[in-house]
Amino acid sequence: MTSTAVNFFSTILLLCILINSSATDVLRINQTLRDGHTIVSQHGEFELGFFTRGSSTNRYLGIWFKKISYGTVVWVANRDTPLNNTSGMVRIDNKAILLVSNASNTIIWSSNYSTSVNNPVAQLLDTGNLVVRDEKDGGQENFVWQSFDYPGDTMLPGMKFGKNLVTGQQWYYSSWKSVDDPSTGSFIHRMDTHGYPQLLVWKDSKIQARTGPWVGNRFSGDPVPKANRIFLSEFFIEQREIYYAFHLLNRSSITPVTRLMLDPNGGRQRLIWNYQNQEWTTYRTIQVNDCDRYAPCGPYATCDPNNSPKCACLRGFKPRSSEKWEAADWTDGCVRTNSLDCDNGDGFVKYTGVKLPDTQQSWYNLTMGLKECKSLCLKDCNCTAYSNINVENGGSGCLLWFGGLMDIKVDTEDAQSIYVRMPASDLDESKRSGVRRILIISLTIALTAMSALILFYLFKKRKLKRKGKFCSHLAERLSSNEDENLELPLFDFRKIVKATTNFSNDNKIGEGGFGSVYKGTLEDGQLVAVKRLSDSSRQGIDEFKNEVSLIAKLQHRNLVSLLGYCIEEQERILVYEYMPNNSLDSFIFDEKRRLAGWQRYYSIINGVARGLLYLHQDSKLRIIHRDLKASNVLLDQDMNPKISDFGMARSFGGSQTEANTTRVVGTYGYMSPEYAIDGLFSTKSDVYSFGVLVLEILSGKRNRCFEHPDHNLNLLGHAWRCFNEDKLKELMDETIVKPTDHHEVFRVIQIGLLCVQEYPEDRPEMSSVVLMLNSKIALPNPKKPGFFTERRRNERDYSSSKRILSSSYDYSITAIVPR
Incomplete structure (x- = not known):
């Protein structure tokens, strides 16, 4: 062989070696990445491989900068399970990225995909994101897994910091133990979504620092922003996600690179790469003083x-x-x-x-x-x-x-x-101005005696007028023959005082925003419940008239019976049949719930459904209750449910099915989205409340006070999650359900979820609900509930005077912000 031929073949061999040794950005299913080898993103921005920090012999799989600040690690896979030698290798299959110790063939770390992939490839992008996708998808961002969803101590441009409200996925940052130890440290930087979203730094289980809520151009605890040409900060409140992110405004070889970092001492810093000095410069330290x-x-x-x-x-x-x-x-x-x-x-x-x-x-x-x-x-x-x-x-x-x-x-x-x-x-x-102060003092002194006389006179006159006007107006309204005569007894106030032992606290069986309820015994021995409206009651004359006129016309075994009323001595009193087992909420949220089995609760759910069906369809007027909740369902001596409290109810005539109000009343947690937000109520808003009640009965938990160690969803969100993950056993209370009841309970859960769907047109009518509860017809799959991501609150009823929950509008705020 001539020397020319030898040189030719040597050149070809060298080229083959160089080609085979050149870095790639992709790892395929039949390939292995061993310790000592790396993959590099397409334009050389980041590198993936094994590394060691300091004097330690531990080996970690990580991603680091390559083109700038070579070796600055931004993500670690096995941060808490290091290898102690160089035998590590990475491979990929259709279910996970696997980090394996070659010496023992032990899986050290695994990514685990949510879905199986036929032809998976792992690719390192120039953003620093390690992604897994189906190879046939090409460059599309249809990832089945990405490292950006599992941050370490560093936030890069394009990463999310917040929470997925549907899956419960949280994007948060945790510190390294030390600068040479990437294992999980004591500090966590996380977005808190209880109330208006804000950023918190936790040290173990205690809040260490707080960035504050987003105020349109920054987080409230950050400095006032100055214009910059480096990055864009964004904050999103959407139906599915709440998160913060930032993006580089331009990408070029001279564009400053920025990152956020949570250091081992809990300090939060924004760093900028200084090309001239070839080092990271602190752009901002977020925690600077006490x-x-x-x-x-x-x-x-x-x-x-x-x-x-x-x-x-x-x-x-x-x-x-x-x-x-x-x-x-x-x-x-x-x-x-x-x-x-x-x-x-x-x-x-x-x-x-x-x-x-x-x-x-x-x-x-x-x-x-x-x-x-x-x-x-x-x-x-x-x-x-x-x-x-x-x-x-x-x-x-x-x-x-x-x-x-x-x-x-x-x-x-x-x-x-x-x-x-x-x-x-x-x-x-x-x-207040000095002149106004002098005038007020002078007028006060001059008119004190006259004011006292006038006030006394007006008080007496108003008292007599109010009593006469109220009684005559109310009596006229109650006795009007607009519809039919009510034929309700008008109780004597003195008899009610005697029946309740002068409204003794010993006889008090309940108390709410409209006043107190007392147990009473009439002269003939009949037990009654006396609802006495307080002077400061939020239930006015209209609500009182409404409750009397509506309930008097309703006759159904699952509706409470009104026996009479009293309007003497400026009192507004309603007399009901007595319910010896009190309200449903005092039963299902207490240890007493174990005294009844599933069939009893199933009967209660059926009874409430039939009562609502009567209100919506079978009574003379179509009636919307507007405040259906556990405390407004009473239980008689046989545990039969009876819907009560019609002070907020509204009646429809003819073919009317919905109405709008500017005065939203009722109890949040049971209130449908369209009613709470827009004041739109209909039979479907009662259906929503019924669905909440069903899920509370099944779980024994309140919707608004529900807490779970694995997520921050309320009861509706938890039920939706259990349904989608086929884990309905986690929702039901095993103390009241036998294994033979599981199929029926699962069906009722599904009915409850159908009732609380976000949009009213998706919810069934009560006639369909009663049919579904009492037959074996096939049920459709429910859609996402409304208000299923509420924050937690303390355990108490939240009436219309309490705060209201945040709606889940799609909303985004964008600003150019230095952080």
């Missing part, structure tokens, strides 16, 4: 790092413990100097330039204006503050707080304002 720790001053106090002492109570508040406060222990915070007086006109004090308080106990609406927001807060005595959500373009959205205001930081550059509720006695009198 006021950036969570709630260092306790509730109702501000933290100002530029003041000494740094903690100060809000106006109208004082330290809870003076001794601790003077000793520089501010953690107990502050309490009101004077209590709120909701009935006598509370007001608000405006604070500007502060980080908004903790929003875990809050409610929000993205479209409501500030004026309406204030009005809504004033109507709810539990509302402690309000503000806009978006600070841009004059402000928009409504955010309400309930309970103590925690973690308020003073920031004079911040344009965000919050309005804190105060009693009228504590409002700043200095805002």
Whole structure:
């Protein structure tokens, strides 16, 4: 062979070696990636392979920068299960990416896909995202798995930080143990979605720091943004997802690269790559002083790092413990100097330039204006503050707080304002003019005697007039023959006083927003329930007339019977048949639920369904209850259910099937989305409430107070999840269900989910519900429930005066923000 031929073949062999040794960005099903080899993204931005940190011999599979900052690790697969030698190898099959120890053939780490793939390939993208897709999909982003869904300590452009409300998937960040140990550290940076979303840093089980809620152009705890040409920050509140993300504005060889990092000490930093110095530069450190720790001053106090002492109570508040406060222990915070007086006109004090308080106990609406927001807060005595959500373009959205205001930081550059509720006695009198103050004092002195006489005269006159007007107007309404004569007994007030032993507390069997209910015994020995409306009752004359006129016409075994009424002495009293087993909520949410088996609860569900069917279809007027809930279903001595409390009910005539109201009443948690948001009620809104009630009976859990260790969904969301994952046993209460009942219980769960579907047109009529409960006809698959991602609340009924849940509108906010 000539020397020319030898050189030719040598050149060919060298080219083959170079081609075979060149890096690729794809790992296929018949390939193996061994320790010492890597795959590189298409344009060389990132590299995947095995690495070691510091003096440790542990080996990890990870992704790191390649073109810049070579070796800076951004993701680790087996961070908590390292290899102790170089025998590791990676392969892919149609179910998972597998990291295997070649020495023992042990699986060290696995990705696990949600769906099986026929021709899977693992590909490292130039974004730093390791993805698995079907090879036939080409470059489309139809991934069955991606490393971006399982972050470590680093957030890269294009990654999501938040929560998938449907699957429960959370995108959060956890620190390394140390700079040389990538195993999971003590700190977690996570989005909290209880109330208006905000970012929290946890150390083990305690909140360490809080970034604050998104306010349109940044998170409330971040500095006021300045224009930048590097990245775009975005925040999305959508029907399926809530998340934060950022993107590079331009991609080129000279575009600065940025990343967010949670360091081993819990510090959060935004880093920018400095091409000139070839190093990472700190663009922003998010936690810089003591006021950036969570709630260092306790509730109702501000933290100002530029003041000494740094903690100060809000106006109208004082330290809870003076001794601790003077000793520089501010953690107990502050309490009101004077209590709120909701009935006598509370007001608000405006604070500007502060980080908004903790929003875990809050409610929000993205479209409501500030004026309406204030009005809504004033109507709810539990509302402690309000503000806009978006600070841009004059402000928009409504955010309400309930309970103590925690973690308020003073920031004079911040344009965000919050309005804190105060009693009228504590409002700043200095805002009133001196002339007006003098006039008020003078007029007060001059007219004191005259006012006393006039008030006394008006009081007596009004009392007599009110009594006469109320009684005559109500009697006229009750005795009108617009429909048919009610023929209801008019009870003597003195007899009711005697029957209830002067409304003794020993006879009180219930209490609600409209007054108290007492057990009474009439002269003939008949037991009755006496509903006495209080003077401050939210049920006015219209509601009282409504309840009397409606119930008097209703005759059904599953509706409570009204025996009579009383309108003497300015009293408004209803007398009902007595239900010895009280209300359903006192039974199903208590240890007493175990006393009855599944067949008894099935009978209760059937009875409530038949009662609703009568209201919607078989009574003379079509009646919408509007407040069906467990506490409004009473149980007689044989545990037969009877629907009660018709003060909020509305009747339809003719072919009318729906109506709209600007006064939304009822109990949130049982209220359908179209009614709670738009005031639209119909028979389908009662169907929704019935579906919630069914799921509460089956589980023994309240919808709004439901908690689960694996997710933050409410009861409806949990039921939907169990149905989709064929895990309905997790929903039902095994203490009342026998194995032989499972099939029937599963069917009733499905019926309940059909009733709580998001859109009213998808929900069945009560006639269909009764048919489904009492036959074996095939059931359609339910669609997604409405309001299935509520935040958790404490255990109590939430009436119309309480806060309302956040709606799940698709909504996004975009801003160019330096972080």
